[in-house]
Amino acid sequence: MPRQENFFSCLIYYFFPVFHIWGVAAAHIVYSISEESSPGTTVGHLAKDLHLDMQELGTRGFQISGPNMRYFEVNVKTGILVVKERIDREELCSRNAKCSLELEAIVNSPLNLYRFEVNILDVNDNVPSFRIPRLILNVSESAFPGERFTLPNAYDGDVGSYSVKGYKLSQNEHFSLDVQNGGEQSMSAELVLQKALDREKQSVIKLTLTAVDGGKPPKSGTIQIIINVQDVNDNIPIFSKPLYKASVPENTPHGGTVITVHAQDLDEGLNGDIVYSFINHDNNDIFGMFSINSTSGEITVNGELDHEQNNAVEIRVQATDKGSTPRASHCKVLVEITDVNDNPPEVSVTSFINVVREDASLDTMVGLITVKDNDAGKNGVVQVRLVDSGPFTIKNTYKNHYSLVVDGHLDREMVSQYNVTIIAADEGTPPLSGTSVITVHVSDVNDNAPHFTSTVINILVKENSPVGAVIHTMAAQDADADENAKVTFSIIDGNAKSVQIASMVNINSETGEMVSLQSFNYEELKTFHFKVQATDSGVPPLSSNVTVNVFILDENDNSPGILAPYSEHGSVNSENIPYSAEAGYFVAKIRAVDADSGYNALLSYHISEPKGSNLFRIGTSTGEIRTKRRMSDNDLKTHPLVVLVCDNGEPSLSATVSIDVVVVESTADIQTQFRHVPMNEESFSDLNLYLLIAIVLVSVIFLLSLISLIAVKCHRTDGSFGRYGAPMITTHPDGSWSYSKSTQQYDVCFSSDTLKSDVVVFPAPFPPVDAELISINGGDTFNKTQTLPNKEKPRIPSFPIRRGYKARASQEGSIQSLPALPDSFV
Secondary structure, three states: OHHHHHHHHHHHHHHOOOOEEEEEEOOEEEEEEEOOOOOOOEEEEHHHHOOOOHHHOOOOOOEEEOOOHHHEEEOOOOOEEEEOOOOOHHHHHOOOOOOEEEEEEEEOOOOEEEEEEEEEEOOOOOOOEOOOOEEEEEEEOOOOOOOEEEOOOOEOOOOHHHOEEEEEEOOOOOEEEEEEEOOOOOEEEEEEEOOOOOOOOOOEEEEEEEEEEOOOOOOEEEEEEEEEEEOOOOOOOEEOOOEEEEEEEOOOOOOOEEEEOOEEOOOOHHHOOEEEEEOOOOOOHHHHHEEEOOOOOEEEEOOOOOOOOOOEEEEEEEEEEOOOOOOEEEEEEEEEEEOOOOOOOEEEEEEEOOEEEOOOOOOOEEEEEEEEOOOOHHHHOEEEEEEOOOOEEEEEEEOOEEEEEEOOOOOOOOOOEEEEEEEEEEOOOOOOEEEEEEEEEEEOOOOOOOEOOOOEEEEEEEOOOOOOOEEEEOOOEOOOOHHHHOEEEEEEEEOOOOOOHHHOEEEOOOOOEEEEOOOOOOOOOOEEEEEEEEEEOOOOOOEEEEEEEEEEEOOOOOOOEEOOOOOOOOOOOEEEEEOOOOOOOEEEEOOEEOOOOHHHHOOEEEEEEOOOOOOEEEOOOOOEEEEOOOOOOOOOOEEEEEEEEEOOOOOOOEEEEEEEEEEEOOHHHOOOOOOOOOOOOOOOOHHHHHHHHHHHHHHHHHHHHHHHHHHHHHHOOOOOOOOOOOOEEEEOOOOOEEEEEOOEOOEEEOOOOOOOOOOEOOOOOOOOOOEOOEEEOOOOOEEEOOOEOOOOOOOOOOOOOOOOOEEEEOOOOOEOOOOOOOHHHO
16 A cells, blocks of 8 residues: 555656645645745746636735745736746645645735635655664674664654655675654664674674655665674563553653553573663654653653644663673653643734724724634634723634724724724633734814804904905814815805905915005995805815905094085185173084094194194184183284194094184174185085085985974874984983984983084994994083994984983983983974
8 A cells, every 4th residue: 555655656756746735625735845945936827716807806905814935926017827946845845745735825905815725746856864874783692683782863854755665785694674664754774683793703794774755766875783792691571561642732842751661581691681762763853752761661851742743652662681701682752742732823914004094894804813822622612802992803714813893983083093902811720811913093084164163253343454464374173184174265255245355355275465556544434244255175165154244443643624615626714803802702613524433533623833822712622712801902813723633543633713702892893704715706615525425415315304303202102212213312301311223232322512514423334233323412521322233324303402301312222311401492
């Protein structure tokens, strides 16, 4: 049978290619290749055998993996598996009958794993050799024919048909060779005495023993045998049994007893004293693993035992007596090394995608995991679990191969990185475990729109601000990352068709800086609004809007303007007073307006020339010029006055007007003088036309207001105003009165020392935001009144009221108590 097996092995080696596919079972491919094959030798067409598309190998990242991948490589273009570096079967598998390397083929998109094996076939690259160059045997001349002498075994690193297959002994007349074949890996030789020895004829016999392997052609090794013929010691030691068996755990400490062998010699004295020793072995590791007590025959552990490297060891023990011509016999000791749980499981990641999109679906594969435990039995059975896995789970795919897959919802904005701990524990006692930590990064997708901190942004801009000034910087946050969080800004619409936002403001799309494209004038434009859109750079992009209200703040950029009649071009500003005028006599009233608003439009009047005048005074808030005292004979007949009108701005702006006050002898000489601009016979000037229209409008409004007041006093039944009634002034039982128009509120202020009636109304400056109304309450006292929302410029009719009274009406129509109106008002 051995010869028949060798014959078929030779047929396979010589008549078939050095590489071929043994078979495919359950997508598991097995190749075979001879050791020592040169790099580049083809192993097999891996891609074709796996039924992969040759055109997609490069794009799908076709590669091989595994602990033995350094010996092979795959051509991505052709899919052929070739040898990468020299393979030594004896180095990889020692003397094991089968030498197989497990490998994995991996492709991506989708990720798949294919497992295959490569069997390493032995070649006859090792020569049989003996551990020692010569063997010396002391043989008594009294030895009987048929006596046997054990010869050392030759060691050949090859296995199977290339191992040692026979021994040859050089030609001689005393000894023959008996070869015992114990199987494929076990062959021993013994020297058999064929003819009695005669020391006196030949004391030393030299023989040559040749070991031959089964190669074609065969290789051989020799050892020289020197036989010293000695005098009689006619009994040899005899072991109690030819084969001893023992079992020892692999964690047995140094000095631990394995077994004790025993032999008996019937001779007496030194010829009966026995010495135990190990016979030279082809496995030199035995001398490092065990030792034997030469006197007692006790075999003990002398080194580290490892079940994973050697699960059984055969020891050959020799018993030799101490006779003058020592005689020896031998036995076999079979030691089984039992497994203990001394190897923790090893967790390795064979393929891993460390970045997963946050919108990845369930069961998306993240990585392939291989678990290995070198122990046997239950000690090698491994259970795998995850610790702090988050939205991941592990699934068993094949034997000790697992896949890590997505098992829940991912949200990068909540958790951008997971450290998944894999624990593999065996079933040994006590159990051992191994861990591996995989870091999985969650990549961003554009699932968050930019976010403004508020829905409305109010911006205050001073009028006359320079063109190009930054009036505000927009900011928006996006919870996404990278390009998905890169925000750009744009203006999308305005508040009115008549307002061209594009000509007024511009926004830097990258920085969000908003700059003015023109210098604003509060007197022309008080407020405008538009929307700003923040858009990210994701695909598709997301956006959000915010409403921006821009309020123009008034600045003191308008000087007071003197009203007619003292402002008429070309007119002579002069007033006549009688010589008999008393102190406090009304001379003239200067009227002025300021196009600004609020405090910037609050005017005050002063006599600048002559300085320190002791004859005239002017009301600071009213502009009324009156005499301080009676005239005297020493006073001039003509008094030139220069009146300075100042606003309340910072810095203050002013205007002046000159008036000549002429003193006449009696009141009969005082006539009403009309100041006018020299008129063209064909047409009035534009200024006079506008002034005439204004006077007519004011008169009409006053008459309508007066009629409304009388109608209300006659027909009012419940003391309340109609929701949409005309403006009216109401007198209350407690003597107070108020003015109301629709739902607007105004403060009406009157001078405390005037003979002429004035109405001053301050409109709400920032619709629709709350505005402040300032009322003048007698002389130089200023009161800040209720703020009112108002969307249109208020208009109040003029009517005569005496000094010291103030009217107020609320926007909601409520009535507020004010000082009683004099009876003369009606």
